[in-house]
Amino acid sequence: MEQIRSTTLPNAVRDGVWPARRTDILDWLVQKTSGERFIDVIFQQLCDRLVEAGLPLGRASLHFRIDNPQWFGARIVWRKGTGQPEVNTFEHGTMDTIGYSGSPVALVHDGLDEVRWNLSAGDAEASGLRLFAQLRSEGLTDYVAWPLKQTLGRRHVVTFASDAPEGFSNEHLALLFDLLPILALVSEIRLKNRLARTLLETYVGPHASEAILAGAIIRGSGSTVAAAIMVCDLRDFTHISDLWPRDDVIELLNSYFDAICEPIERHGGEILKFIGDGLLAIFPLGRPSACDDLLLAVAEARQAMDRLNAERLAENREALRYGVGIHVGDVMYGNIGSRRRLDFTVIGPAVNAASRLENLTKLVKRPVLVSKAFADMARCQARLESLGSYPLRGFGEEMQVFAFRDDWFVAKASA
Structure with a gap:
């Protein structure tokens, strides 16, 4: 990548004041998701609520490194209007592939705190990343990836892509950015539960x-x-x-x-x-x-x-x-x-x-x-x-x- 665009967020967000603004979606994520066992269901409901609230969201994804004897990681992809999200798993060795190296997910895994890209112009092709060209072909115009920071420095990744001609506004990005700490906590709990189940299934059946x-x-x-x-x-x-x-x-x-x-x-x-x-x-x-x-x-x-x-x-x-x-x-x-x-x-x-x-x-x-x-x-x-x-x-x-x-x-x- 020749450039990584930075988001212009309100100073309160950039200065670590959280949340910059309390919203119904944030309240729902904090208070109303405890009864749901699976993170893919929560993520689908979150994205649907964001669209209902007027956010121009066309695609979103969660990328997790998981502790599993067969799989290195998992990806949950939500697309507007398609119903249930798509869930993919990746075998060990994925990090050595060309598709992973240099990708936004790899950059965030390596420590970058944000990847932002304008998909509506020629930047998608100029980046040299097949992902950006693919997203542009799907009618998406703007892309942002952030880390989900969990216990002991573990970093997972969440991405959002807009389908509006003008992409995300600063207000949209501030709303999404405010969700990250709770989304990290909510997803970590589900990952720990899944880890406990995976380890037990692996060792005792x-x-x-x-x-x-x-x-x-x-x-x-x-x-x-x-x-x-x-x-x-x-x-x-x-x-x-x-x-x-x-x-x-x-x-x-x-x-x-x-x-x-x-x-x-x-x-x-x-x-x-x-x-x-x-x-x-x-x-x-x-x-x-x-x-x-x-x-x-x-x-x-x-x-x-x-x-x-x-x-x-x-x-x-x-x-x-x-x-x-x-x-x-x-x-x-x-x-x-x-x-x-x-x-x-x-x-x-x-x-x-x-x-x-x-x-x-x-x-x-x-x-x-x-x-x-x-x-x-x-x-x-x-x-x-x-x-x-x-x-x-x-x-x-x-x-x-x-x-x-x-x-x-x-x-x-x-x-």
């Missing part, structure tokens, strides 16, 4: 996170849940981790968990725990299709593992082997741990049985084993072959064990 956010945080609190249980473990991981470089081991685990976990989550399962190279997941029987969903997830996971192993063999690496144990029963679902450190998980004999079945896959050389109790509930005996009865550590009686025929996986995953 969506269902457990809902329970925790609803107040299930007392040690020993929980409920009894009937569920289909799946325990999965990677074979020879100790040998691999001893021989391979650390980064290669982490990459291997991430690829393996992607192959196994995405089908589980896609079909309604809840991954409760990663234990090194293993995982524990449940499919609550409150859903009539829970057992069938688990079977479909296992079939798709096997296909994903086959694809992963084909890639590994093409790179002259060993194929990965794994074992899965599946059982069904009642489990205690809730908080367990010390006074200061809790784990929201499931325990009970049914979980132990699934774990023993997974361990038994090493002995019988079959990748997936299911109990008779699960086979009866899922009504899938036609696709099974009995491997006989085996003693399971911690259980008094032997358990009849079944394995799936290989053709079942192909049929189930393609159904």
Whole structure:
């Protein structure tokens, strides 16, 4: 950018006197938004109210950096007359792209307190920024971007663009500028709430996170849940981790968990725990299709593992082997741990049985084993072959064990 235009605001605003003028919109933002959970809804209502008050607003956007394992940031774009705002997310690495570098958002992130641009003249093209040329083509005439300053120096960005031939007046800009401190506070609260939810969903799963956010945080609190249980473990991981470089081991685990976990989550399962190279997941029987969903997830996971192993063999690496144990029963679902450190998980004999079945896959050389109790509930005996009865550590009686025929996986995953 060759130039950054400065806004001529009233001295009271420039001198930090806030608000320069109290308005109904400012009162609404302060007093009437506490019951709304989502910042995109608040932003839409704010922009609609600004238009109703006579401000020549054609477009506005919020740009947030967010704490998410998949996304670097999010953008909310409001356009006059289009109804709900558009919400976009951006992957990590966005800051290294040409579209971000030198943009108004990047300039504000880097410390600039204002970007102002006249879109109605040739400045849009002269700036060299595709954004300004695009906004001008949409009939917008004036543009301003400001930081939303939040706790510990974190800066997000809000932008406003006018569709009036004369753009924004100083009075319009003063009204918008007065909204920034409250908009920063209102958005920070929603971002913190979303962060708490995201972190819980990332580390304990969506269902457990809902329970925790609803107040299930007392040690020993929980409920009894009937569920289909799946325990999965990677074979020879100790040998691999001893021989391979650390980064290669982490990459291997991430690829393996992607192959196994995405089908589980896609079909309604809840991954409760990663234990090194293993995982524990449940499919609550409150859903009539829970057992069938688990079977479909296992079939798709096997296909994903086959694809992963084909890639590994093409790179002259060993194929990965794994074992899965599946059982069904009642489990205690809730908080367990010390006074200061809790784990929201499931325990009970049914979980132990699934774990023993997974361990038994090493002995019988079959990748997936299911109990008779699960086979009866899922009504899938036609696709099974009995491997006989085996003693399971911690259980008094032997358990009849079944394995799936290989053709079942192909049929189930393609159904």
